[in-house]
Amino acid sequence: MCCRGKTRYDGGGDLPIEVTGLSHIGIAVPDLAAAATVFRERFSCKVSEPIDVPAQKVRIVYVDLGNARLELIAPLGVDSPLAKFLEKRPEGGLHHVALAVADADDAAAAAKADGLRILGSGAPAAGHHGRPLFFLDPRALLGTLTEIEQAPRAGDPPPSH
Numbered sequence: 447m448c449c450r451g452k453t454r455y456d457g458g459g460d461l462p463i464e465v466t467g468l469s470h471i472g473i474a475v476p477d478l479a480a481a482a483t484v485f486r487e488r489f490s491c492k493v494s495e496p497i498d499v500p501a502q503k504v505r506i507v508y509v510d511l512g513n514a515r516l517e518l519i520a521p522l523g524v525d526s527p528l529a530k531f532l533e534k535r536p537e538g539g540l541h542h543v544a545l546a547v548a549d550a551d552d553a554a555a556a557a558k559a560d561g562l563r564i565l566g567s568g569a570p571a572a573g574h575h576g577r578p579l580f581f582l583d584p585r586a587l588l589g590t591l592t593e594i595e596q597a598p599r600a601g602d603p604p605p606s607h
């Protein structure tokens with residue numbers, strides 16, 4: 447919706463990635479419990495229980511902001527890719543922006559047609575919530591790691607957490 451008539455950084459594709467909203471903003475944190483407490487107590491936000499995501503070697507907590515969420519992310523294990531991020535920024539920091547789309551496969555096809563590289567396997571994969579998502583190479587997108595996440599649909603299985 448917001449991105450019809452989008453700005454193209456690489457050109458080539460005819461299909462836009464149709465973003466329907468902001469899903470969440472991912473912030474890397476060194477201490478998940480401490481960060482959750484800050485948002486629960488200082489900002490009076492609703493904060494989820496911690497969710498382990500072994501596939502990405504991270505543990506996350508969602509902070510409900512009303513119109514969007516923060517995803518606080520901490521490493522799960524010493525070989526987590528996030529541990530490297532925190533080595534460079536021990537205090538934590540902005541890690542990724544997650545945009546919602548109606549259909550992750552359509553968005554992936556549009557991204558590829560536009561020359562945007564999908565990280566990892568190169569295709570959408572199910573997130574911990576069961577919905578497909580993928581990450582775009584930040585080098586082609588304002589230097590910002592961008593997650594494209596399929597929004598919940600009627601009839602989706604309930605999340606496992």
Ligand code: CO
Binds near residue numbers: 517544
């Ligand atoms: Co995310």
